[in-house]
Amino acid sequence: MLFAVLWLAPGMALAQSRTPTITAPDWAEMPTADMLTENYPKLAAFLDQGGRAVITCAVTAEGRLKDCTVDSETPSEMGFGAAAIRMSRAFRMRPQTVDGKPVEGVVCIPLRFVLPPLPQGAPPPAASVTIAERIVDSMGLTESFLAAHEAELSAAERSATPSVPQAPRTAAATAVRTAIGERRAEVRLALATSLAEVYSAADLSWIVAFAESPAAALLRGGEDVGASMDFSDARMGQIVLAELRTAICERLRCQATPEETQLVASRNAAAEEVTTWTVTPSEARLARVTPRLAGALGVPGSARLTCRTTAEGKLTGCSVDAEAPAGWTFGKAALQLATAYEAPAGVDASVTVRVSFPAAPITPVATKPRSAPPAASAAARDLVMTFQPMQQMTEQLEPQLSQMAAGLAAQYDAATARAIEDGVRVAMRRTVDRVVDEIADALATKYSQAQIAEVTRFLANPTTQALMKPRPTGESPAMARLSSQVAADARTIYCGAHDCTAPPPPGTGRDSPAPSARTP
Numbered sequence: 001m002l003f004a005v006l007w008l009a010p011g012m013a014l015a016q017s018r019t020p021t022i023t024a025p026d027w028a029e030m031p032t033a034d035m036l037t038e039n040y041p042k043l044a045a046f047l048d049q050g051g052r053a054v055i056t057c058a059v060t061a062e063g064r065l066k067d068c069t070v071d072s073e074t075p076s077e078m079g080f081g082a083a084a085i086r087m088s089r090a091f092r093m094r095p096q097t098v099d100g101k102p103v104e105g106v107v108c109i110p111l112r113f114v115l116p117p118l119p120q121g122a123p124p125p126a127a128s129v130t131i132a133e134r135i136v137d138s139m140g141l142t143e144s145f146l147a148a149h150e151a152e153l154s155a156a157e158r159s160a161t162p163s164v165p166q167a168p169r170t171a172a173a174t175a176v177r178t179a180i181g182e183r184r185a186e187v188r189l190a191l192a193t194s195l196a197e198v199y200s201a202a203d204l205s206w207i208v209a210f211a212e213s214p215a216a217a218l219l220r221g222g223e224d225v226g227a228s229m230d231f232s233d234a235r236m237g238q239i240v241l242a243e244l245r246t247a248i249c250e251r252l253r254c255q256a257t258p259e260e261t262q263l264v265a266s267r268n269a270a271a272e273e274v275t276t277w278t279v280t281p282s283e284a285r286l287a288r289v290t291p292r293l294a295g296a297l298g299v300p301g302s303a304r305l306t307c308r309t310t311a312e313g314k315l316t317g318c319s320v321d322a323e324a325p326a327g328w329t330f331g332k333a334a335l336q337l338a339t340a341y342e343a344p345a346g347v348d349a350s351v352t353v354r355v356s357f358p359a360a361p362i363t364p365v366a367t368k369p370r371s372a373p374p375a376a377s378a379a380a381r382d383l384v385m386t387f388q389p390m391q392q393m394t395e396q397l398e399p400q401l402s403q404m405a406a407g408l409a410a411q412y413d414a415a416t417a418r419a420i421e422d423g424v425r426v427a428m429r430r431t432v433d434r435v436v437d438e439i440a441d442a443l444a445t446k447y448s449q450a451q452i453a454e455v456t457r458f459l460a461n462p463t464t465q466a467l468m469k470p471r472p473t474g475e476s477p478a479m480a481r482l483s484s485q486v487a488a489d490a491r492t493i494y495c496g497a498h499d500c501t502a503p504p505p506p507g508t509g510r511d512s513p514a515p516s517a518r519t520p
Contacts, residue, residue: 043164128200
């Protein structure tokens with residue numbers, strides 16, 4: 001799907017509703033083009049499949065929609081109904097009034113998803129396309145495009161949408177894979193043509209001169225460089241964990257003080273010591289209640305409780321006397337284990353309970369020795385930093401960090417939560433610095449300082465920077481035509497066994513066109 005048009009038809013009355021129905025809604029706000037792009041059903045987009053959904057919503061006195069339900073959707077099992085529900089939050093109606101006062105109501109909204117015509121443009125000169133084909137081949141752009149396309153397709157296939165069962169999701173994805181797999185040559189040509197649509201023959205010649213130079217291998221040498229660094233998933237995880245422990249332990253005590261240890265070990269004069277428990281927590285239960293962050297970072301802890309035993313030997317009325325180290329919620333975890341202890345029956349007294357939470361130590365990951373000349377490594381590091389690895393990592397992890405911050409706020413006091421969150425961000429920065437250093441050393445070992453400098457100059461050129469910026473597929477007539485051809489082939493395959501009933505044309509029947517929104 002290159003871009004789409006959303007047709008919004010006037011609301012339809014509900015015959016049996018006791019709430020006032022709104023038959024001519026006056027929309028103050030409608031979904032934006034970005035929202036339409038975000039919510040367009042992914043697999044329908046890959047198939048260039050338009051659709052229609054009818055939803056019924058309650059309207060608040062302020063004109064917002066709520067409690068929306070899907071009345072119908074065409075085609076079925078494509079997700080257009082769910083998309084319409086998601087977009088309903090973007091609608092706002094100018095409030096309806098009775099006797100001058102805003103009132104609630106009900107509205108029925110037909111939403112139509114319509115694909116616009118393909119973008120048009122004069123074909124670029126054949127000579128420019130021929131030069132661009134050399135760029136596509138030398139830079140491996142066909143393989144990169146197909147890999148990115150497959151990643152997006154797989155994500156859409158895995159995306160759980162209740163209104164789209166797994167079977168049609170898999171069938172649609174399989175149809176698209178088959179269609180694009182049979183057009184590999186067309187993919188190569190479309191990529192070359194899309195470059196020739198933008199760049200002059202002189203610019204393309206300059207790019208191909210670099211692309212075919214020995215220095216260009218640096219930009220294609222990810223596998224060789226990665227192998228030289230031995231950045232396996234396991235090792236990378238160890239580095240992150242070690243840096244995380246160091247950063248957090250700089251802000252929170254990860255070892256108990258002697259005073260804390262002594263307090264946990266000491267006896268409460270008002271409570272008896274239980275020398276033999278008849279039942280104690282299992283290792284599995286102990287592991288389940290161990291504070292997750294402490295367990296992950298290898299922080300051992302302990303806590304002392306004072307409880308009351310019942311005649312049956314159960315513990316009740318437990319309270320935390322001490323924990324070590326403080327701040328890691330070991331006392332709270334110990335309270336969760338109280339029900340797993342049983343003392344000998346017949347004892348009715350206050351008793352002391354000590355709980356230990358062992359943790360596997362975190363082994364520091366040794367820094368790999370540097371083998372490249374310092375000047376070349378410094379140049380390579382500057383090169384790697386042009387790709388803004390810290391910004392990329394932050395953007396990738398920010399949603400998880402926000403979720404983590406919310407979880408910390410619920411588990412720890414405010415100061416501890418802030419210290420942990422700050423430690424995570426410091427650990428991210430240190431991890432990126434360490435990885436960048438190793439990448440730079442690997443590059444400087446494999447490539448000369450002159451080659452690294454040549455790549456740096458190439459990347460700094462305005463033409464290169466424009467080339468590296470993502471260009472929406474819909475802006476290139478060549479890529480738009482390719483997308484349409486692949487989608488047509490995929491629809492033929494998919495629709496042979498699934499519903500592809502097309503909605504009636506806009507402006508016929510119950511629908512009449514209204515303002516449209518276009519996605520880029």
